[in-house]
Amino acid sequence: MSLRQNPSEITVTATSAAQLLPLLADSIPALVAYFVKENFRCLFANKAYARSFGLDEYSIVGKTVPEIIGAEAFAAIKPY
Numbered sequence: 001m002s003l004r005q006n007p008s009e010i011t012v013t014a015t016s017a018a019q020l021l022p023l024l025a026d027s028i029p030a031l032v033a034y035f036v037k038e039n040f041r042c043l044f045a046n047k048a049y050a051r052s053f054g055l056d057e058y059s060i061v062g063k064t065v066p067e068i069i070g071a072e073a074f075a076a077i078k079p080y
Contacts, residue, residue, distance in 0.1 A: 022046065022057070033060075040065040040074075 025032045025046035033045040041064050050060040053068050066074040 026057075035065060042068065 021044070025044075026048070028046075029048075031046070031049040031052060033049045034043045035041060036043060041062060042060050045055075045057055045060045047057050050057045053060065055063075055068070060068060069077075
């Protein structure tokens with residue numbers, strides 16, 4: 001990105017990048033998710049990650065790790 005870009009071009013570029021992330025994340029053979037550190041809430045998950053827990057990439061967003069994997073599994077991994 002050039003510092004001389006028109007602000008409207010930067011907005012379009014940022015919007016395009018935001019739309020590109022799910023496409024790229026769903027195209028790789030990996031489970032991809034992003035969680036907020038403070039409350040363990042999911043902000044993004046690719047289809048593979050969501051489906052591995054019986055959810056879809058839309059319904060998983062906003063759920064916490066314990067809601068996704070279960071309280072017992074979360075208790076086992078929380079220290080790490």
